[in-house]
Amino acid sequence: MKRTTLLKLSLLSLVLSIFSPTWAQEAKPNIIWITCEDISPFIGAYGNKLVKTPNIDQLAKEGIRYTNAFTTAGVCAPSRSTIITGMYQTSIGTQHMRTLNAPSAQRDATMTYSAVLPAYVKCFPEYLRTAGYYCTNNEKQDYQFIAPVTAWDENSVVASFRNRPTGTPFFSIFNFVITHESYVWKQKDSLLVDENAVTVPPIYPDTKTVRHDIARLFSNISRMDKQVGELIAMLKADGLYDNTIIFFYSDHGGALPWMKRELLERGTHIPLIVRLPGAKQEGTIDNKLISAVDFAPTVLSIANVKVPAYMQGQAFLGNQVVKEERKYVFAARDRMDSEYDRVRMVRDKQFRYLYNYMPEKPYYQQIEYRLQVPMMLEILKLKEEGKLSKATMSWFNTKPVEELYDMEKDPYELHNLAGDPKYGTKLKELRTALKDWTNKVGDMGGMSEPEMVKQMWNGKDRPPITAQPQLIVSDKGIKITCDTKGASIGYRIQKAGATPAVAKRPVTSWDSGTVDGKLKNGELKQMTQIWKVYTGEWITLLPDEALYVNAMRIGFTPSELSYTNGKIIK
Numbered sequence: 001m002k003r004t005t006l007l008k009l010s011l012l013s014l015v016l017s018i019f020s021p022t023w024a025q026e027a028k029p030n031i032i033w034i035t036c037e038d039i040s041p042f043i044g045a046y047g048n049k050l051v052k053t054p055n056i057d058q059l060a061k062e063g064i065r066y067t068n069a070f071t072t073a074g075v076c077a078p079s080r081s082t083i084i085t086g087m088y089q090t091s092i093g094t095q096h097m098r099t100l101n102a103p104s105a106q107r108d109a110t111m112t113y114s115a116v117l118p119a120y121v122k123c124f125p126e127y128l129r130t131a132g133y134y135c136t137n138n139e140k141q142d143y144q145f146i147a148p149v150t151a152w153d154e155n156s157v158v159a160s161f162r163n164r165p166t167g168t169p170f171f172s173i174f175n176f177v178i179t180h181e182s183y184v185w186k187q188k189d190s191l192l193v194d195e196n197a198v199t200v201p202p203i204y205p206d207t208k209t210v211r212h213d214i215a216r217l218f219s220n221i222s223r224m225d226k227q228v229g230e231l232i233a234m235l236k237a238d239g240l241y242d243n244t245i246i247f248f249y250s251d252h253g254g255a256l257p258w259m260k261r262e263l264l265e266r267g268t269h270i271p272l273i274v275r276l277p278g279a280k281q282e283g284t285i286d287n288k289l290i291s292a293v294d295f296a297p298t299v300l301s302i303a304n305v306k307v308p309a310y311m312q313g314q315a316f317l318g319n320q321v322v323k324e325e326r327k328y329v330f331a332a333r334d335r336m337d338s339e340y341d342r343v344r345m346v347r348d349k350q351f352r353y354l355y356n357y358m359p360e361k362p363y364y365q366q367i368e369y370r371l372q373v374p375m376m377l378e379i380l381k382l383k384e385e386g387k388l389s390k391a392t393m394s395w396f397n398t399k400p401v402e403e404l405y406d407m408e409k410d411p412y413e414l415h416n417l418a419g420d421p422k423y424g425t426k427l428k429e430l431r432t433a434l435k436d437w438t439n440k441v442g443d444m445g446g447m448s449e450p451e452m453v454k455q456m457w458n459g460k461d462r463p464p465i466t467a468q469p470q471l472i473v474s475d476k477g478i479k480i481t482c483d484t485k486g487a488s489i490g491y492r493i494q495k496a497g498a499t500p501a502v503a504k505r506p507v508t509s510w511d512s513g514t515v516d517g518k519l520k521n522g523e524l525k526q527m528t529q530i531w532k533v534y535t536g537e538w539i540t541l542l543p544d545e546a547l548y549v550n551a552m553r554i555g556f557t558p559s560e561l562s563y564t565n566g567k568i569i570k
Contacts, residue, residue: 028169038255063275074267086296086311094144116555119486134164353430477538490531
């Protein structure tokens with residue numbers, strides 16, 4: 001071989017090594033999501049000097065810190081429905097907070113429903129499972145629909161990558177709840193942040209109660225960081241830390257009043273950190289716009305699983321990265337508990353535009369759940385006494401149809417520029433971007449919620465039922481079919497009458513409350529029934545084995561059957 005040819009091959013190899021890092025070449029890399037609740041970037045890595053978060057800060061030092069990551073809603077369930085599907089909540093009918101387990105005192109109990117998604121939409125871990133991944137969720141789902149049994153190998157308080165078969169790649173989510181809004185009043189332990197040292201934003205009155213609640217939130221974040229440290233220690237103990245891709249993010253912004261539920265910066269801007277194996281790209285700061293709708297396609301891209309064409313997000317890591325960066329991120333607000341509203345948002349790197357479909361309503365809504373936050377009650381008391389500042393009082397004003405804010409000059413979004421002729425070009429640009437997005441992905445918020453549910457249920461007063469699974473039995477084995485379009489089919493095989501497997505793991509500080517399976521020896525255990533994803537293969541049974549089948553399209557009532565001793569039992 002000529003020397004020039006060898007030189008060309010060497011250069012080619014060098015180029016490939018630069019643009020195809022080893023972690024991306026891994027056929028099935030391990031992936032962990034560390035998810036916390038209700039925080040804007042109130043952590044040390046993003047410049048907050050009061051909140052001590054050494055474990056998260058270390059992830060940022062060893063990884064990529066994204067500065068412009070946003071959720072598609074300012075509240076958990078609509079946001080989580082986007083994250084698990086890779087679809088905007090407004091396009092699939094999951095935009096109202098919330099659709100499951102809604103207290104009848106807040107609204108008509110008949111409106112509690114599992115949203116019926118388009119037939120082609122799946123929970124994205126199902127694609128990973130089909131590709132050979134062991135997928136676990138510990139433990140919160142809150143997707144606005146009941147997930148099919150095919151979504152996870154495990155979804156429980158003991159769900160963990162540690163329960164996977166040896167040598168199997170994994171995707172595991174750990175949800176840490178201590179930063180949730182409710183822990184502002186539930187958590188009673190000592191503060192880790194001096195309430196006199198906090199800076200009170202101009203949107204709040206500067207009172208002892210407000211300072212205490214801010215310090216409580218910051219203290220909860222520090223305690224959450226300790227839980228992150230425990231998980232990282234677990235990964236290191238198992239020899240997995242350096243060959244696992246680790247995400248850290250929040251399901252949406254702020255836990256405090258006039259933060260959570262809002263489509264403002266403080267309600268949708270989140271921390272997002274990704275640590276790659278071997279600390280590749282350590283210390284990187286990435287300023288491109290990222291939306292939570294991008295998380296699902298990004299994980300599939302990293303795992304070398306083809307991203308479905310229907311997904312509305314775009315991968316920002318892995319082998320299917322969309323080269324053209326986002327110009328905009330979008331978000332939506334609809335019903336919050338008992339209170340209806342409809343707001344849409346588009347943001348570029350500097351400006352935020354909001355369109356209010358119900359301008360007759362004030363910004364503030366009487367959310368019963370939020371009235372448990374001490375500072376919320378104090379703000380309402382001061383309002384009645386006429387003691388609030390102009391900035392705080394503006395929360396109780398009615399809304400204009402359009403709002404435009406310069407995030408660099410006005411981080412608390414107090415000065416609406418929509419009527420300023422100097423910003424007319426930007427206003428028109430973002431207004432057009434919002435209309436284009438709406439036309440592209442659709443918006444089911446345009447119809448009433450009862451009308452939407454009636455459409456989902458085909459005009460009936462109850463959800464559709466998934467067709468009974470059918471078995472084709474031959475000398476080759478058993479095949480399973482289901483006539484319901486889009487139904488996911490799960491199955492499991494076990495000895496007739498056998499007890500399902502038991503999963504165990506040590507108790508950690510992220511186990512909150514009383515768990516039925518807690519043992520005296522400091523372990524948790526829970527019965528697990530792992531359903532395999534059926535992909536059309538022939539299934540063979542031994543004479544003493546039983547086959548259990550569960551078929552379900554998301555939002556439909558599932559159908560089940562069992563097959564044993566040559567008989568189908570419904």
